[in-house]
Amino acid sequence: MKTRILLVVLTWSIVAACTPLTTPPTGSATEAGASASPAINEQTRGELQALLQKQVSALSGHDQNGYLATFDPDRGALRRCANEAFDVASRQGVGAPNQIAKIDAWGSYVRAWVQESSGLRRIFFKKIDGKWEQSEPKEEELGG
Numbered sequence: 001m002k003t004r005i006l007l008v009v010l011t012w013s014i015v016a017a018c019t020p021l022t023t024p025p026t027g028s029a030t031e032a033g034a035s036a037s038p039a040i041n042e043q044t045r046g047e048l049q050a051l052l053q054k055q056v057s058a059l060s061g062h063d064q065n066g067y068l069a070t071f072d073p074d075r076g077a078l079r080r081c082a083n084e085a086f087d088v089a090s091r092q093g094v095g096a097p098n099q100i101a102k103i104d105a106w107g108s109y110v111r112a113w114v115q116e117s118s119g120l121r122r123i124f125f126k127k128i129d130g131k132w133e134q135s136e137p138k139e140e141e142l143g144g
Contacts, residue, residue, distance in 0.1 A: 040104055051132050059085075068082060072126060112125060
C-alpha cells in the first residue's frame, strides 16, 4: 500500500514540476489576446474530472497516444512532461484520479485546483475543437 501511494505521489510530482507558475492576467481576456472566458459550472467541473479519469485510464492501460491526446498539442514542454509522467507510470503503476477541488476562469482557460495526496496542484485546461485538453497559458497570455 505504501509503495502504491509513493508511486502515485512520484508520478504526480513529475507532472506538478512541469506545471507553470503563473499569475492572473492583468487585463481582460481580449486584452490578453485570448478568446471569451469559458463557462464555470458543474458541467465544466464534470467534464474536467472526466478528462482526469481518461488520463488515469490511459496510464493504467499503457495507452501513450490516448494519454497524450488529453494534452494541448501546441504546448511542447507540457507534452514532454506528460511523456515523462507516462514513462514513470508505466514502470510504477498509477492510482485513482485526483479530484478537482475548485475551478475558475483564467482568460480563455479554466484553472483547476486538484487535490493530491501532497496537497493542491493547479492545472490549466482549455477547450480546443470542442473538447477539453490539459494546457498551459502561452507567455504572451501571462499579462505581465
